[in-house]
Amino acid sequence: MTADPAWFADRARLEDGNWLFATYVFETEREPREAAADLCREQSTAQWARPGVTEDFRPRHGAKVVALRTLRSSPAPLHPSPFDGPGPFATAEVVVALPAGNFGANFGMLLTTLLGEGTFFTPGIATIRLTDLQVPDAYANRFPGPQFGVEGLRASFGVKARPFLFGVVKPNVGLDPASFAALAEAAWRGGLDACKDDEQLADAVWSPLAERARLCGEARRRAEAETGEKKIYVSNITDEIARLRPHHDAALAGGANTLMLNALPLGLPAARYVREWARVPLLAHFDMVASVSRAPGFGVESAVLTLLQRMAGFDIILFPGLGARMRSTEAEVRANIEACRRPLGTLRAALPVPGGSSVPGDLAGIRALV
Structure with missing residues (x-):
């Protein structure tokens, strides 16, 4: 044939x-x-x-x-x-x-x-x-892309000429809002720029999103007053689509100044929908990425998914970083960084955040990559 x-x-x-x-x-x-x-x-x-x-x-x-x-x-x-x-x-x-x-x-x-x-x-x-x-470019420009991008994030939060330092409050599941906020406040005072909800923590019965955001907002403002630096609280609003806007409003009213979405479980169309009316930066977590990218020869390279998340409007994109647990090669991490930064019509660059089980001793290697 x-x-x-x-x-x-x-x-x-x-x-x-x-x-x-x-x-x-x-x-x-x-x-x-x-x-x-x-x-x-x-x-x-x-x-x-x-x-x-x-x-x-x-x-x-x-x-x-x-x-x-x-x-x-x-x-x-x-x-x-x-x-x-x-x-x-x-x-x-x-x-x-x-x-x-x-x-x-x-x-x-x-x-x-x-x-x-x-x-x-x-x-x-x-x-x-x-x-x-x-x-x-003509096709890329039909999508919103990041609202703030790297330059906008730096201008908004006053982080100049150095990396952003993100941390996740742990234990990730089980803390009441007051205990969560206390840990976040200590981390901000200790030098972190951003404390975020874990991807497995959103609006829970034992930690309602609105209450957690209110207490973290108060803690963030105290840390800012003590350190003289702007701090970031990232609230995870992942939920059913009908609840996204109420969560957005409650998180911002409480004091969150960045929002996280579990991008693939929620869906890129839903993420784009949030981007249309969100008033703060959006952060994408990499849930489900490994399920379609890790098997050799099958599925999709993770950097392609990062590119699509950037098109959807995420300002900050997390992806699996270096280390044995994350099973990512240096080449894969670099490809994801490039997907955040490469020219793409008039769309802004997204902030690349390789993460997952990183500790302070890993920072030098991560900085060399990004």
Whole structure:
């Protein structure tokens, strides 16, 4: 079987701001060119024919292969399945151009195209991983991006020419609001810029968000008066969508001056919704990222998710940092930092925060990276 040339194009002819370029690495028992063409078919117009009608939607709506190379051959895929054939399996890297008109500035439809049924159920592709996403300026500018960005954060909180120091109040689950606020106040007085709720703490029966925010707001103001420095309390407002705005209002009324969302569990469309009316910086926590990024050869690179969170409007983006617990290589951490900073239309840069089980002795290494 020969791959239909209609699924292939010269990238130079598509650099008009109307195409996104997604890089995938996949394994297949088929000829890689045929598998890549079918990937484009599955991600765009599958060319079902209406009876008695001759039409071809591919010139306008079809995804296109703009680069393809075979990396290696192996007798079995990374993740064997009873549905695999006898092999061998070719591993290939493909760059697919996706027409932005198919999905618009719509996170739900963009993710469905990039990481949906079509991508992961393309015939003959055993494993596939989205490794990079290049977004044209014209498309990026249709998203809000960070409201404050790095420069705005520095101006708002008076942190100049040095890193921000973030800390999480622990124990993360079980503290009453008064005990939580006391620990936060001690940390602020000790030199931390920001104390935050843990990702597993939001509006709990034993620690209501409004009460915790009020007590932390009072503690923050006392620490500011003592140290002469602005301090940051990050309140986690993650909840059902209908409760996001009430939590935003209660947190700010109490004294929070930054808000956290568990970005992927909540969903990028919901995060973008909060960005539309939030009056303070937004911080994204990396929950669920490992579940779709850690398996070799499968899922999506974490830096792609960081880029999408920046587009959604997060000013501060947490991602797994260095250390044995976080299982992140230096290359992965650097890629996430780059996703926060790289040019992206008129969108501001987000503040990259590699974290997770970091201790004071790790600060020099982290600073060298960021």
